[in-house]
Amino acid sequence: MITSIKLTNFLSHGETMTHFKPITLLIGPAGAGKSNLLKALVLLQNSVSRSLVELFPPGPSEFDWVRSRWAKETDPIGFEAEVDAIPGYPGERARYTLEFLDTPLGLCIQRERLERFKGDQPGEWVFCRQGQKLHLGEFGDVQGDSPTMLCLINRDPLRRNAAPAVVFAQAVSRMISRVGYYHLEANELKSLGAGMLSDRIRYHGEGLPDFIAWAKSTSEGVPVYDALLEEMKELLPHLDTIIVTQAKAGEQGIAFRFRSHRGFINASELSDGTLHTLGLLCVTHAARKHGLVCIEEPETGFHPRRLRWLFDRLVTLAYPKAGEQPVQVILTSHSPYLVNFFKDMHDAVQIVEHKDGHTRVKPLTDILSELHIKEPSASIGDEWAMGLYEGL
Numbered sequence: 539m540i541t542s543i544k545l546t547n548f549l550s551h552g553e554t555m556t557h558f559k560p561i562t563l564l565i566g567p568a569g570a571g572k573s574n575l576l577k578a579l580v581l582l583q584n585s586v587s588r589s590l591v592e593l594f595p596p597g598p599s600e601f602d603w604v605r606s607r608w609a610k611e612t613d614p615i616g617f618e619a620e621v622d623a624i625p626g627y628p629g630e631r632a633r634y635t636l637e638f639l640d641t642p643l644g645l646c647i648q649r650e651r652l653e654r655f656k657g658d659q660p661g662e663w664v665f666c667r668q669g670q671k672l673h674l675g676e677f678g679d680v681q682g683d684s685p686t687m688l689c690l691i692n693r694d695p696l697r698r699n700a701a702p703a704v705v706f707a708q709a710v711s712r713m714i715s716r717v718g719y720y721h722l723e724a725n726e727l728k729s730l731g732a733g734m735l736s737d738r739i740r741y742h743g744e745g746l747p748d749f750i751a752w753a754k755s756t757s758e759g760v761p762v763y764d765a766l767l768e769e770m771k772e773l774l775p776h777l778d779t780i781i782v783t784q785a786k787a788g789e790q791g792i793a794f795r796f797r798s799h800r801g802f803i804n805a806s807e808l809s810d811g812t813l814h815t816l817g818l819l820c821v822t823h824a825a826r827k828h829g830l831v832c833i834e835e836p837e838t839g840f841h842p843r844r845l846r847w848l849f850d851r852l853v854t855l856a857y858p859k860a861g862e863q864p865v866q867v868i869l870t871s872h873s874p875y876l877v878n879f880f881k882d883m884h885d886a887v888q889i890v891e892h893k894d895g896h897t898r899v900k901p902l903t904d905i906l907s908e909l910h911i912k913e914p915s916a917s918i919g920d921e922w923a924m925g926l927y928e929g930l
Contacts, residue, residue, distance in 0.1 A: 539623050539866050540579070540713070540830055546616030547609040549574040550897040557901065559886040560602075560856040561867040564899075565877055565922060566890035571897030575890070576719055576832040578697055582617050583717040585636060586688045590645040594638075601640045608895065611764040614639040614648045621713050623905040624706075631655045632664075632710045636686060646670070646682035650708055664703045676701035688714065716829030722817040724810035724839070733788040737826050739854070743817045746805075749824075751782045758825050766816070773849070780816075811839035822851055830866040831855070849879040877919030877920045884914045889927055889930050902927065 540558055545551040550571040561572040580822065581604075584593055594601040605615050614637040622631035632654055652664040665674050670682040677687060678697050684690060689709040691697045691704060722743040735756065737930050739749045753763035754765040763780075771777050774796070781793045781802055788924030793802040795810075805813065818836060836852070837845055855865040871877065879888050887902035906914055921927065 539864075540619055542620045543575070543582070544616075544618040545575070545578050545794065546618075546637075547606040547613050548578055548615050548617070548619075549604060549606060550892065550895070551575075551578070551721060552606055552608055552896045554897055554899045555925045556899045558866065558868060559883075560864060561883070561886055562854060562869070563877065563880055563887045564868065564870045564890050565884075565887060566779065567871070567892070568872070570890045570892040571899075572890045573721075573834060574872070574897065575899070576834070576868065578617060579717050579830070579832060580617060580719050582636070583715050585686045586692065586711050586715040589685050590638070590647070590683060594645060601645060605640075611640075616649075619714065621710060624709050624713060627706065627708055629657055632706075633661065634688075634710060634806060644683060647684070647686065649684075650687055652687075652710060654706060664707055676704055677707075713829060718828030718831045719819070719834075720817075720821055720831065721812055721834035722838070724813055727813040727817050727832055728808075730785050730789040730791050733790050738824055739817060739820045743813075746813075746817060746820065747782060747792045749820050750780055750789060750792050754780075755862050760789060762823050762825055766819050769819055769823075770816060773812070773844075792916060809839070811841070813846075814839035815844075818848070818851075827863065827865050830868065832868045834870050835872065836869055837871055837876050842873075842875045845873065845875050846879065849876065860902065874919030874923040877922055878917060879919075881914055881916045882920050887918070889922075891928065893929075 539560065541554060542557045544555045546553050549816060550872045551574060556575055566572055581593065616637040618633065618635045620631060620633050624630055624632060632652060633647060634919055635651045635770045637647065637649040639646055647667065650667040653661040654664050655661045665677050665687055667687055668672060673679050676699060677691065678824060680687065680690065688707060691707055692711060721741060727743035727746050729744060731745050731751070734748055735752040736745050736748035737752050737759065739745050753759035753766065758918055767780060776796045776798045778795045778797045781795055783793050785791050791805055794808060795802040821831060836848060839847060852867050852869065856867045858864055877887065884906065885901070885903050889900050889902055889905060891898050915921065
């Protein structure tokens with residue numbers, strides 16, 4: 539689990555630290571910087587598999603656009619993430635630091651280091667990269683413009699050896715690389731698929747027909763489809779089945795067939811809320827789950843009375859039944875109704891604000907302490923919507 543991330547000079551974040559729980563809710567006004575936190579996690583994930591140029595391609599994602607507008611030209615973009623519950627290393631945690639710099643010679647990594655912590659003992663270095671050309675023992679040679687060390691040990695078979703430090707770094711790399719980001723949009727959920735099978739929908743809901751086709755036609759997918767259909771029937775009791783339709787060569791869509799209707803209803807004619815529900819179920823029931831899933835405004839298209847249903851399914855991801863693998867969940871929301879469900883989990887709520895051009899992140903528990911509130915009310919969402927927790 540990623541327990542915290544510290545950002546330096548990244549988009550609206552001058553320097554912020556955010557702590558994460560098994561399920562975390564980020565709330566705040568539009569433009570405060572909630573999505574930028576999720577983008578940071580995605581960039582950190584991509585650093586494990588991509589070169590520096592691929593991380594900051596020309597256009598809106600290039601280095602000068604991503605670096606905070608208040609930073610100096612010589613300032614780096616920095617990330618510091620802490621992880622625990624590392625598979626194979628019970629009771630241990632790690633801290634991974636990564637700083638990118640733009641120089642006259644091009645992009646380079648100014649600093650990259652990995653620290654390992656066992657219980658309450660002081661941390662020990664796994665590796666520390668700083669400089670243009672280094673030899674890092676069992677990790678091999680590295681230059682400033684090389685990809686991250688976590689990327690190199692994944693790409694280069696010669697670096698994947700049995701040295702304990704390398705094996706530990708690989709375990710941390712796998713954790714950081716398992717981030718999924720979703721901001722579902724109705725028009726993408728209604729769009730046609732590519733006419734193939736896929737065991738995941740994409741970030742905005744693209745490929746929904748390809749996912750349903752996979753779920754209906756593979757041995758691994760059939761239990762997923764059965765679970766999807768069963769839960770969709772809670773919303774639509776007369777639903778009979780979800781059909782994969784052939785639009786033309788290389789394209790497929792979906793349609794719903796109801797027991798009380800003749801024919802079927804194409805995705806383009808279904809309500810946005812129905813498709814958002816199906817999209818979220820595809821994320822939560824996917825056979826190949828992410829280790830951490832970020833979902834932007836999951837309440838979109840939901841009737842307020844359906845938000846309890848949504849909340850219960852997201853909590854079940856983070857706290858599954860015995861024997862199932864937990865999935866860390868990070869949400870953004872503008873819904874006070876959804877916030878109210880966190881009244882017994884207020885330590886999982888982070889308030890994100892924008893002040894003087896910079897993003898600030900503060901745990902709700904700290905704000906409640908400043909307000910001398912020992913026990914939050916059941917209406918913390920309504921209190922937040924009225925501005926009680928702002929400006930603190």
